[in-house]
Each structure stands twice: as C-alpha cells, then as structure tokens.
Amino acid sequence: MCRWLAYTGEALKPSELILDTQHSLVAQSLNSPLGTETVNGDGFGFGWYPEDSSNGNRPALFHSIEPAWNDENLRELTSSIASPLFFGHVRAAAGPPIQQSNCHPFRHENWLFMHNGFLDGFLAMKRDLVLAIDESLFPLIHGTTDSEVLFYLAITLGLQDDPVAGLGRAIAMVESVGERKGIQFPMQGTIAVSDGHTLWAFRYSTSHRTRSLYHSTAIPELRELYPDAARLQVFGDNAKVVVSEPLTDLPGAFTEVQESTVAILDDNGYHHEPFLEQAA
Amino acid sequence: MCRWLAYTGEALKPSELILDTQHSLVAQSLNSPLGTETVNGDGFGFGWYPEDSSNGNRPALFHSIEPAWNDENLRELTSSIASPLFFGHVRAAAGPPIQQSNCHPFRHENWLFMHNGFLDGFLAMKRDLVLAIDESLFPLIHGTTDSEVLFYLAITLGLQDDPVAGLGRAIAMVESVGERKGIQFPMQGTIAVSDGHTLWAFRYSTSHRTRSLYHSTAIPELRELYPDAARLQVFGDNAKVVVSEPLTDLPGAFTEVQESTVAILDDNGYHHEPFLEQAA
C-alpha cells in the first residue's frame, strides 16, 4: 500500500535518499513505478536515531498527514540533521483514516517498525488480535492501523528479544486467526524493524507473492563498478539501504530480497535468512 | 474537558449560535468562563441533520483539528446552511491525540452523540470496555477516545431503543469495571444524544459533581420578558438549545440542568427526569 526506505551506515543527511535521488522516497510518493498504487499521498513518516545516542538510543519521529512531496518541514528537517540509521515511509491508505497516529514508523522504546502491505480481513480479525496483545502494551496503541497492531503483537511475542522469532510468531498468529475467519491470505507485506544497531527487513506474505523489496549493493563494490560516479561520494563504506524499489536505475546498484526472506544488516554487512519458509 | 451546544427547533442558520452570540461556542473555545480549562483549542466538530431528511435522516459531520476560532470553513459552512437539529463541540484534549477521528460528535446511522468530560482511568478500563462492545460494532470505532467507546457501548446496550436506559446501562458498566480497577469516580460528564427528532441531554458523574449544563428558556417566555430584544427575532417559537454554559448573560435566558438529570427536548417542549439517581 505504501513505499518505505531504511538506511544504516555512517551518519548521513537523510535528504540524500529521501529527496535527492533519482527515485527518492518522495519521488516514489508521487509516482511509484513498481508500486500497486501509483500515488502514495496519504501522509508519511520519518524516524531517526540521533547521532548522539545519549538519550538511551531512543529514535525521534516526524509524522505528517500532508503528501510528502508538499511538506516543507520534511525537506528542512532531513537536510539539517545527520543520522546513522533512519526510516522513511510514504503511505497510500487502505482504509484507516489519514492521521498522524496512523503514520509509520511506529516506535516502542528504542525500536522502530514500519510495514508496506496489509492484514487482509483486518476488521474481522482485529478484535482477536488486539486481545492477544499484552495488557500493559494495549494502552500504547495510539492509531487504528493493522500495522501497529502487528507491531504490538510482535512485541508481546518476543520481538525485543529476538526480532525474527517474535515477528514470526505474530504473523503465525495472524494466519491462524485469519484461517478461523475464513481469510485465504491474511498476511501481506514487507517490514522493517530496528533496535538502533541492527536492521531487519522482512519480505513475506501468506500467498508468497509479496510486494517488492531491494537492498543496495555494498558501496566499495559499487565504487569499483562506477569509479566516476560522483553521486557515490556522499556515502560511506558501510552505507546500506533497504527499500521497496530501487532508488536509481544504475545497473547492479540494488539486489532483490527474495520471497520469505529476512535481510539482516549490521556492521558485518548483509546476510539473508529464510523467514517462515516452512509455512508455505 | 470541552464545551458543547445542541440545538433543536425551527431550521436555523447554525452560525447564529456557533459564532454570533455573546458567549458563542467559538467564543467559548477561546475563553470559557465556566470551563475547567480556559482554552478549548484541540479541534472541534459540528454535526447537523439536513432540512431535507430524504437521506434516512442521516446527519452530516464536519470535523477539524484546527482551533474553532481559526477555521474559515466552519464559518462558511455554518453561515450557509439551515438545520432543525445540530450539535457543536469544541475540544480540550485530555490525552487521546488531536485527530479528526477523535472529534465529536460521533455518528451511528441516524444517531449523534457528544460528550464533555471523561472516563477516569480509561486506559486501565479500555480493554474490558472494548470487549463488551458488540462484535459487529467493534470495527466502526475509528478513533481512540473514551467518549466513542462509551457511545458504542451504549448502542450495544440498547441506546437506539431507549437512549436513557441504554446510556444508563453503559455508564453502570463503566462504573462496575472502574470499581474492579480501583477507580473511585470513573464517569464524569455531560452528554448529548439525538436520533434527529428528540434531543436527550444528560448530566451525570460518579462523584455527583458534574460539569455545568444549561438549557434555554422557551422563546415565547423570553419574548415576554424582553419584548425589545432584536436578537430574539432570529429564533422560532420552538427553538431550544442545551449548552455547557449560557450563551448570553441575559438574566432568565438559561436554566441549569440539575445533577443526575436527563433533559428531554422535543416538539412538546422540555422535560426533566432523574438519571441514575439511585446510583448515588
């Protein structure tokens, strides 16, 4: 339903990816070549871990219900800070109203979460899913999206200890509730999760036909391929980005994350693991 | 937390009460002499039954997150229509975010509902209350306020058949859940309900110290009292208004609705009944 982008690496001015690339996130908000919807104009969100992590590594959020392409504040903000790990998300609403509390990314303590996709038949499942959320977390749900419910369900089921297992259990519960309600394909989407150090990017749907997901090629490799590309000078050697669709048409710059896979990005680089594969 | 106004009578241009009176609702939004909070600037709502009721008597809504005193659209709209029954509400938020889905009045089919007050300890009670809402109504909850939960709880418990009994049962359930959670005074507030014909205005709180509520004196009586008051010419003989605080300082123009009382306004005039009195 949406488009998102997550960056990790040397502290970077977020506008480099949110605004200034060929197919930047804001460009995608107005015209998304690979998206299900052409326009993602139903609000957006930006979440970033400050360079100075003295604040318990708590990320900051900027949510707006204006289309991203119009928002002067987004432009000012992302050009004036630097961050070693940030999330951007543009929304094409699929039902829940356009309001700041429905904008991704969602935050819990030092965790960020965002989602491109949907829980099919969410209204039929919502009551059961909400009931499965830990009572102490229940009051923290501020919006009305399926994505936020999935996030708090995953936290309830252990995301903070083990993101892959926690989110896996949450999706399994969604699929089980969905089955009881007669929903054929309850889960659809790509999801980004971070604790401020590691970035997990999931691609999974019950139907095994998930929306697209890509990550960038390692910068040193790209520099060898394109020694003259001035554009690459703004990135450090550890710069990595995961994104709904490539930010540039440069051949070799982006690699697809496969179906039913989680890509894990940290200081050691990328590695991919199967995710909920057995569920097929 | 808020201020509200409900009108019933001959079709009237709503701006007469919303904007153009001495202590109009918009004037109260900026400076409320009797309110707990001075400023009610956290969004507002306006709901009206059209003169032409061919649409199943379904009311229309206008919700905004801007302060009412700034909103040009409110000014234009309420000066350009006429309505025989309308609700206006200015909000001073007590927690739930400022978003259109949290603005009163709330609507279900041909019913309107608005509330000035709060459920104390709502976050602790919310899960139990939400669970008590009929499963078919659950997906209709669009916002995150205590007031909307109370509305759907009352519908679940029969508000559409008997508003006094239905709301009474809902408040009784709130008080019972509150007691279990150790909350001393769970319910606080004045509430307006209408089906498009009759207007019910409730004043009740567990502590029996409810926010203020007034209704206007019958217009023919007022005309006798103030034969020269040009202002009274804009109102028909059946014009009646219930409001958080008097719209004018004119002595005799407004009567207080007593504690634990429901005022019922219809073509036969006003009558008052005790409400949940035995709960005292």
Add this chain to the structure above:
Amino acid sequence: MCRWLAYTGEALKPSELILDTQHSLVAQSLNSPLGTETVNGDGFGFGWYPEDSSNGNRPALFHSIEPAWNDENLRELTSSIASPLFFGHVRAAAGPPIQQSNCHPFRHENWLFMHNGFLDGFLAMKRDLVLAIDESLFPLIHGTTDSEVLFYLAITLGLQDDPVAGLGRAIAMVESVGERKGIQFPMQGTIAVSDGHTLWAFRYSTSHRTRSLYHSTAIPELRELYPDAARLQVFGDNAKVVVSEPLTDLPGAFTEVQESTVAILDDNGYHHEPFLEQAA
C-alpha cells in the same frame, strides 16, 4: 495545473459530480487522464451558491490543503447540501505554497472565479500586475497565486460589469506586461466565472494551445440518446456542467469548448463566443 468543474441548473447534490461519477472531480484528483500532471493532490476548493439566495446571493467556500480524495469533510458537505450553481477545483501546485488562501475558487462579493493554468513568468510580472490592481481591492488579496492576482485585475478592469470584456482586458494586460519582460506565452488556462446566475467558461492561452475544456450535452438530448441510463435521472432538464475533462466515457455526453472561446451558460442554454481571437 489543476482540474475544475462548474455546474449550473436545478439544485443538485454536488457529490453527484464531485464524487460519484465515473471520472468525478475527486477521481480526477488521483488520476487525470487528460491532465498535464497525473496527480492533483495539492489541496482543493469547493464554492457554492446556496439554494436560499437571501444572503445577497453570496456564495460559500470550502477550502482544504488535504488531497481531495482523503477529505471526509468534502464528502460530508457535498452529500448534505443542494446547490443550483457550484464550482469544484483540485490543485496541482506549480510553485505557490499549499495553503487554504491559495485554493480556488476565489470569491469577491457575489462572484466566484477559478483557473486551471498559469501565468508564465509570474514572479517577473507580479509586481507590475499587482500595481495595476485597484487600491481598494489590493488588501483583499489573501493568497499568493497568479490566479488570484488575475481575478482582482479583471475586477479592476470591469469584470463585474462585463465579464468577457473585463477578463479580456486583464489578459491583454498580462500579455503586454509579459511582452515587456520577454515572456513568450504569458497566459495559459481555462477559467470559470459566475455571478450566481450566469456561468462563463473561458479557454484561452497566448500560445493558442490551451488545456482541455468540455461542457455537457443538454440533458433532454442525452435522455433521447440513452433512454435507459438510470444515471441521467438525477439531473434536471437544465443541468449543465463545464469541466476540464469529460466526467464519463459515454459517447456524446460532452462537447469540447474550442480554443479562444467563451462558453456562456444560463437559463437559455449554452452559447459560445470567440474570445480574444484577434489576439492571435
């Protein structure tokens, strides 16, 4: 830059054209087949003459900076009133910021005005044009668009006495200032003007390649063509609409307004006149 629609005829629920047609104005806001820009998501406006014209026939306005497809208030409002003459406009901003004061239609006394297009090189011409506006009108300019400046210039030059002559003089002045500034094609656009009784729809640009403009076929003719079309039952015999692009694919339902032409719609039907033709 934008899309617009103007209706005159029997009082009609505006949602019939703004929301509920195949290519309704809101549908065009998200996907405009004939538009220069695909998306018109930078705010919108709706202006209507109330059925009851006792208010000096002054039209009412509703302006919003949200994309039209998201706006619940637009949906509620246009489904709850009826109007014999209304304007709707969705904007794709070409520079001036997205703010209510830049939303069309613009109003002066009983006149409405809206524009799809632009004054090329406006920033270079603005000072001279603004200076040519009558001193008494100057303080009434609330926004920063080229269109509003053109409106007040046309009023200065006689639009209220003779809309065709007044707008013609204003455009001639734009072209003369533009020539001095070395701008090849200063004027571009289609414009709707009304006094609440007659509707003037202009199609003109200096380059003689103006954005598209259509008006509907007379309803009685359409009923003969399509005796079974249930859709036509909602319209009265005098219903007429002018619009940037056809609201339906029904063959014969819409006629193009030619280049350098003004279409005049009133109780006597349509008639077309050349507009600024000699300027070619």
Add this chain to the structure above:
Amino acid sequence: MCRWLAYTGEALKPSELILDTQHSLVAQSLNSPLGTETVNGDGFGFGWYPEDSSNGNRPALFHSIEPAWNDENLRELTSSIASPLFFGHVRAAAGPPIQQSNCHPFRHENWLFMHNGFLDGFLAMKRDLVLAIDESLFPLIHGTTDSEVLFYLAITLGLQDDPVAGLGRAIAMVESVGERKGIQFPMQGTIAVSDGHTLWAFRYSTSHRTRSLYHSTAIPELRELYPDAARLQVFGDNAKVVVSEPLTDLPGAFTEVQESTVAILDDNGYHHEPFLEQAA
C-alpha cells in the same frame, strides 16, 4: 500578538527552553501571563542553525499551523537536535490567515527574523511598503504578514550589512508612510534578527509603549546566586536567551530590555544600545 524566544550559546537541546521550563514558550502559548492575548494558538515556528555549519550556516525552519501545545513533531524535533542558536515563535494571529507561510521566523540566506507586534494600519500601508522592496527580493515574499514585509524592507535597506541601521531605516520608512496615511502609531514590536553568529534583539514602537522583552542573566552570575540550582547545569557559560517574558520566576534570572533599545548578544556577552531614540 505573539511570544518569542531566541537562544545563543553552547549547543543546546532546544526543548530545554521551548518545552521544559516553568514558563517555556509552549507553556506561554497556552497561557501568557504578560501577553496582550492570553492564547497564542495560531501556529508557531522554530528556526535553528545546525551545529555543523558546513551548509553555509543556513538555518533550518519548522513551521506549523497547529497550536504549539499539540504538536508532537515540535516535541520530537526539539528533543532530538542540539543547536548553538535558535528562534522559537508562537503566534496569535491579528488578521493574516493561519498558514505556514505566515509563521515566523522568516529566513533569507543565513539570516533569521521574527517579530512580536504589528504594523498598525498595515493594509493601508502595504502597497507603498511592498513597492519599496527591491525587485529581486519581491518574489521571495511567500506569506501575507506585515512582519515579512518589514523583513524584506530591512534587507532592501541594508540589514545584511548593518542590522541596526537597516532595520532602523525600514522602521523609519514605515513611520513615514504611516504618517502620510494618517496612522498615529505605525510601528509596534520586539524583533529578533541573527546571521548565525550575533543575535540582535530590538524593542521599539512609535508610541514608546512596546511589548515586553527580557534577556537572561549571565550563567556564571546565576550559578553564584543559586549554587544549588540543578536546572542551571544544563546550560553552558555562554548560554543567553532573549524572550518576550521571563522563562522562570527565579528572581534575578532575567533583565528587562528597555524601550527603544537593541540588545546585542555575541561571544563577548551582552551589550545594549539606544535604538531610534531620537525618533521620540
């Protein structure tokens, strides 16, 4: 009409002054003890020079039309950055509409400007003042406030070379135009200006009864006065703030800036100069 605050000194988290002080700017927006208006809820602005001045020392802006006390984004932003020089402004509108382009501070290149007050009779003077603005600056006026016109007039008259002389000439022109128009007291207000290094704070009005203005006492002095004040630990020795009214009731913490005075704050501390005194 408004309240403002300007900080210069060691890089500081702006929320310390915008949100977290006894009479913080956001607290003043809801309840301003010394203000002409109680409520300053008509939008706000925040402008800051980033710690990293590699961007030509260009300040960043965040403008919003929501009341400051509601704005989650303001809270997030000012808690997540640090800045050696920032401006905050809450607005009580006096006419020009509530829109981002009317929010202070205004920016031109590396300069910031904000104003609490008004040009009396602005609509009568506007045309003459706008005409006096340099043609190359004219297109940069994005909003419709008197304050922005005053800013560009001051730039036209040399503010960037000599802020005291440039603003002095602009105010002299306002007073001269005002005199021609029969306006008794054309200029009213306190103004903050900065180039990113020095901060100029002006207090002046034609009537010599200007709204209040204060600056903080030097931090080392305050530490001597209040050796136990934990609150003072967050500030560096060079921290200085100018503000419409004291941020705390701590005796000795704030000093009034006198009528017809400019306070100049830089690395050498404060110094005061008479401003337009002879005009009295």
